[in-house]
Amino acid sequence: MTPGAPPPSLPAHPDPRLDAVLRGGLPHRLAHAFGGPFHLLLPDRFDANAAAFHTALADSGVEGRVHYAKKANKAAVWIERCAINGTGVDVASLGELREALGHGVRGEDIVVTGPAKADDLLRTAVLHGCLLTVDALDELDRVTALAAATRPARLLLRRRPPAARYSRFGLDDTELAFALRTCAAAAGTVRTEGFSFHLTGYATRPRADLAGELVDLCLTARTMGLPADRIGIGGGFAVDYAAAADWERFLARQGPDDYHAGKSFPAAAFYPYHSPVAGADALREILATRPGGRGAPLADRLRAAGITLLTEPGRALLDRAGCTVFRVQGVKDRSGYAILTVDGTSLSLSEQWFGSEYLPDPVLLPAGDRPVGGRPAGDRPAGRPVRACVGGATCLETDLLTWRKVAFPARPEPGDLLVYPNTAGYQMDSNESPFHDLPLPPKVVVDTADGRVRWRLDRRPAR
Ligand SMILES: Cc1ncc(COP(=O)(O)O)c(C=O)c1O
Structure with missing residues (x-):
């Protein structure tokens, strides 16, 4: 200081x-x-945040779904609100899936994310008609075997973001090509509804760019006879906690003297507590962005291709x-x-x-x-x-x-x-x-x- x-x-x-x-x-x-x-x-704040996301989709004329990323908070009330106001839920464990189903959210409104999902989670999800994001080829094998023995499974193939070379999540180009052939061969058993990703950080441009690539992947998958009519862009819609001037002043003023024991935190380790574009406005911005800086905005491309946009906001639905x-x-x-x-x-x-x-x-x-x-x-x-x-x-x-x-x-x-x-x-x-x-x-x-x-x-x- x-x-x-x-x-x-x-x-x-x-x-x-x-x-x-x-x-x-x-x-x-x-x-x-x-x-x-x-x-x-x-809970009325949660309802308002969810309504703002639904409105952003409706205003752009894009068919879309909002799934609350349950990992962001364990309370029951959010799931009760989801069941009542038509918001879906993103779950990543059997416990979260049970919670969602137990509070009345229908299987068809649940997306199951997370890597190497446990067999009991996959089984319950398939039996309830949830949408599975498949993260790896061995997981795809387990899903196809399970679906063959029970009922057809709905799935998205999770794309490893090309810019995130070291991400442990998702399928790279080679794996994705292999997965598509597996899905085409198992078309009676698994319904390949499209592709998904989740990006770290809160920038809108990389989300729009990658969403554009997923639209192209859907078009390719359709040539292989797969339905591919939806893409999931994950979460990461920023929350704006504080005013721009306060945040800038804070960063400029703070130093080790301001902390007990002279502790210091690298500024880059702080959450970006001010975001000029946040929550549902970030979704609006993504939809209005031209993927790769070329051609039509994402919203137009989704509409033209008849693709439904799935989102998984966690933090942003809990803002305030x-x-x-x-x-x-x-x-x-x-x-x-x-x-x-x-x-x-x-x-x-x-x-x-x-x-x-x-x-x-x-x-x-x-x-x-x-x-x-x-x-x-x-x-x-x-x-x-x-x-x-x-x-x-x-x-x-x-x-x-x-x-x-x-x-x-x-x-x-x-x-x-x-x-x-x-x-x-x-x-x-x-x-x-x-x-x-x-x-x-x-x-x-x-x-x-x-x-x-x-x-x-x-x-x-x-x-
Ligand atoms: C697959 C997936 N979807 C959604 C989210 C929610 O992200 P956020 O709370 O930043 O919106 C996460 C967070 O880690 C995630 O991994």
Whole structure:
């Protein structure tokens, strides 16, 4: 940090509706009931995000399907919403498939991705008429054998992106040619519906380019008698967490002095917390792009070839659909900053487990008029701003939710709550475990649909 400059901060985009819920006292009431930490889930946001993807497809006149990539969050409520609002689901394990089927998503609306899929996953998927993305030639052999013994299988051949030479996923050119011959020979047993890919990163241009190649592959496959009428472009639709100016300022200002123990994170390791084009707008941009920079936009090419576009957004469908609340358990001082200890672990904020840090600023919710440390917190003197990092309630030196010395408007105290915004996409539960015999944080579904704020647990007690 430059001497004299304000500490680097990265406020999440304002969210007045969520703020009203947070400031209305619900988090403190839930903390009283459950202790902490806990996650809040906002299903109406998920519905709106899914609707935006469907609208982008409809506006372009392209036949398409949206499949929620279930790996992004384990809550039941998203799958319930998918079953109700006609969004498909992308699953990558038998557990995820069971969840989707068990909440009423039909097999025909489920895409099964992931490498070297287990036999029991393949069998259940084939029996339910799910669409399988085949990742390898030996997997194709297993699918054809299974389909011959049970019922015809629906499949896409997953393309290894030519630019991703070292990707472990998908089929290269030679394997793809071989797979097509196998599929043609097994045409009565497997229905080859097309091709798919998933790219790392969030750029739209490479997605449009590769989608254009898959359209050509469909046309080739049709000459071999295969139906080839759909392509899947995976996920990777960016989420825009923060304003451009805040993000640029943050990157320019932050340095090792801003983190506990002088830790530094390479800027390239951070998620791109600002994206000028994000979510459903990224899909619009992909559809409007000319693959390879030539000819008609992708949308026109899909329409002309009668090809359905399949998408698998995970993070983007969960944008602003949840946040995570921790309770401050202890506060101690180090030279020039404080260390907060909260009543959970960094396992509930997954970015640390990828060697990075979740950067949108946590928001402090003081304990209000509840007694804190023997005196009413409502009477707490306004105090001075304080910088503090945030550690978990474990015995691990490296269990920090936030290494950064976040600037808080006042000194946090035990009983205050810290709200990490926009955590539903991959942050809240990808890595959670009952480490130290700590309970898994409950998930609380918040319903504000009719103007009233009501809540329930994500998973109701079994009946
Ligand atoms: C095959 C596949 N589809 C979809 C996704 C979801 O990606 P995102 O959450 O970035 O949209 C992933 C993520 O790893 C994936 O591997």
